[in-house]
Amino acid sequence: MSESPWVATLEEVKLQEGLPTPINPKGVGLLLIKTDGAIYAVRNRCAHMGCPLEGGKLEGFVLTCPCHDWRFDIRSGAFLDAKELSIGTYRVKRKEGKVLVELPEAAS
Numbered sequence: 001m002s003e004s005p006w007v008a009t010l011e012e013v014k015l016q017e018g019l020p021t022p023i024n025p026k027g028v029g030l031l032l033i034k035t036d037g038a039i040y041a042v043r044n045r046c047a048h049m050g051c052p053l054e055g056g057k058l059e060g061f062v063l064t065c066p067c068h069d070w071r072f073d074i075r076s077g078a079f080l081d082a083k084e085l086s087i088g089t090y091r092v093k094r095k096e097g098k099v100l101v102e103l104p105e106a107a108s
């Protein structure tokens, strides 16, 4: 039987609205982003040359990579200039004040 892919990460109170926060559940580098009351989780690795996306600028649902300004929609992970390219996105849920991320990599 495989382990649940839902992994508990931070307490929600530690997430600041609009401030991408790096986490590393089970060794997978992600960013948690709370905006407009919702929480999103994306891979903390740009689809261009792999720069960490933390420190990138967030405007609405658009996160801009700090290295060469590629822009990604945090809801879908899509690169805005060529939607066939993307960063990974992960489902998020809240439970007892914690933020859980669905991490299929953790189930194997």
Ligand code: FES
Residues within 6 Å of the ligand: 046, 047, 048, 049, 050, 051, 065, 066, 067, 068, 069, 070
């Ligand atoms: S590594 Fe992100 S835009 Fe180049």
